[in-house]
Amino acid sequence: METTDAPVPAGGLDYHAVFTALAAPKIVLSTDLVVLDANEAYLEMTGLRLAAIAGRPYLEMLGSLPGRRHRAPVVADACRRALRSRRPEIGAPTRWDLPDPATGDERERYWFAMVLPVLGPVGDVDALLVRVEEVRADDDAPGPHRTYADAVAGFDRENREIALRSTVQRYRDTVAQERVAALELQESVLTPPPATPGLAVDVRYRPATREIRVGGDWYDTVVQPSGRTVVVIGDVTGHDVGAAATMAHLRGIVRTVAYDSDGSPAQILERAQRVAAGLGVDALAAVTVAALGTPRPDGTRELTWSRAGALPLLVRRYDGRAELLDVRGDHLFGLDLPRPRHDDVTLLRPGATLLLFTDGLVERHGEPLPRSLDRMRATVDAMRDVSPERLCDVVLAAQLHSVEDDDVALLAVHVEDA
Incomplete structure (x- = not known):
């Protein structure tokens, strides 16, 4: 596992080590979309080394990823929106056929990204944290958890798009449900x-x-x-x-x-x-x-x-x-x-x-x-x-x-x- 040297703040918690160990793939970008850091999950997903991508423009780095893209990456658009709005933005789903970790064969896979702006002391955006998620099937089928492509096998193009939008909407609904849960907990405490x-x-x-x-x-x-x-x-x-x-x-x-x-x-x-x-x-x-x-x-x-x-x-x-x-x-x-x-x-x-x-x-x-x-x-x-x-x-x-x-x-x- 590659790491960069980072000071351990007072209190003993090494935040860089925490970031590196997070399960979801994450990458940190500067405000001009240059790669600053990536966690272990992101490096494992892409098969790249941190030393090979740190300091490179994000779009240039994307061009070196393995697999076959079927759409221009839209996460960069979400990054630009987050810079303007200073609020989380979700990128539209993108088909990217990365090699299957088990077999090495390319499979039809879909991804979307949530971009979280990291705000400085006066509210300016200091960096962007990009979390990448694979769109997965939301069903009760037995066996291993299926990808979106598995779930829509045999669908025509129109029904594939409907299923894709439905999956992303479920993710948005989950975020909204977390907000409601937080508010309900807060209201129960703030008497x-x-x-x-x-x-x-x-x-x-x-x-x-x-x-x-x-x-x-x-x-x-x-x-x-x-x-x-x-x-x-x-x-x-x-x-x-x-x-x-x-x-x-x-x-x-x-x-x-x-x-x-x-x-x-x-x-x-x-x-x-x-x-x-x-x-x-x-x-x-x-x-x-x-x-x-x-x-x-x-x-x-x-x-x-x-x-x-x-x-x-x-x-x-x-x-x-x-x-x-x-x-x-x-x-x-x-x-x-x-x-x-x-x-x-x-x-x-x-x-x-x-x-x-x-x-x-x-x-x-x-x-x-x-x-x-x-x-x-x-x-x-x-x-x-x-x-x-x-x-x-x-x-x-x-x-x-x-x-x-x-x-x-x-x-x-x-x-x-x-």
């Missing part, structure tokens, strides 16, 4: 916040409009026996059913630890990470834990928070001014680093509102994150006359005025008058 005396907590969740980008964001509110209120916002890496399941596990862990701990938010995060590791919940997530103490005689509450790779908090002060609490954050939840997490503290007077949110609410294609955050601050600053009850909906309407590329979780805590 309304509990009653919090002296505080008005409001929450919103909006799924992405993309077909598969859903599943990782969550919010939570826990009232401890001491009367302290702990709020959480989190975003698990990934956007699929697996991310939704991991989110549910992780939310439960953080929720339990937050209820049962009188420690600071940083200590809650550290303990929750130890519990997750001990239970085998392998997750990377951006998480903020914030604790609001019981009111002082004048109604002021102490706010203590810790950020694990998450965005800064935003406060609308009692006089309506919007302020980003943009102090230094810590590493992502799930990274086992020797650096301790830390807490930050401020005071919230009655009339103040705290906003916690995930990155889908602020990040925009081509816009640096600091500018996106300042735009969010300015948006809230202009809402001084908006009541706390309407603030979440007004913020969502102002920020999500176009198609959402990512799911969004938003949590607001309003300190009521003493």
Whole structure:
């Protein structure tokens, strides 16, 4: 098995080794469609060596593949669409008679590809991940799993095309079903916040409009026996059913630890990470834990928070001014680093509102994150006359005025008058 030298990131997980070992054939292309990498399954399928294709234009590489093409490759068109849309694209099926692995003889075979854009920090496409799938028969016939060509043997051309379109549509339906499953799981977990005396907590969740980008964001509110209120916002890496399941596990862990701990938010995060590791919940997530103490005689509450790779908090002060609490954050939840997490503290007077949110609410294609955050601050600053009850909906309407590329979780805590 060929590999390229790649650094092992902090935390010990070699992502290149994971990519190389994936079962489905995958190839990584640059934005100008030059081959950057391919996994073992792709190399085995094509019979090529990585050293022979890395750095070559994709269309040129396709010309060196064995077998007989019956149509010009359409995956390049799907790649160009993905570059423009920054969303997954599926290429039309293509007949490509690659040699049978068992006999070496060419057989009639059909393929399609899903192209996944890899987005950079500001939303630009950094690379394209192309997953190749063989179109297979979807039937209950006994014996080995049949290819599409086996299933349509004896069909005329028109009925072959109908069967081919039907097979690809089933694949699209599977993607749609995964999205529904992720949403149902998320809705079952994201329950309304509990009653919090002296505080008005409001929450919103909006799924992405993309077909598969859903599943990782969550919010939570826990009232401890001491009367302290702990709020959480989190975003698990990934956007699929697996991310939704991991989110549910992780939310439960953080929720339990937050209820049962009188420690600071940083200590809650550290303990929750130890519990997750001990239970085998392998997750990377951006998480903020914030604790609001019981009111002082004048109604002021102490706010203590810790950020694990998450965005800064935003406060609308009692006089309506919007302020980003943009102090230094810590590493992502799930990274086992020797650096301790830390807490930050401020005071919230009655009339103040705290906003916690995930990155889908602020990040925009081509816009640096600091500018996106300042735009969010300015948006809230202009809402001084908006009541706390309407603030979440007004913020969502102002920020999500176009198609959402990512799911969004938003949590607001309003300190009521003493």
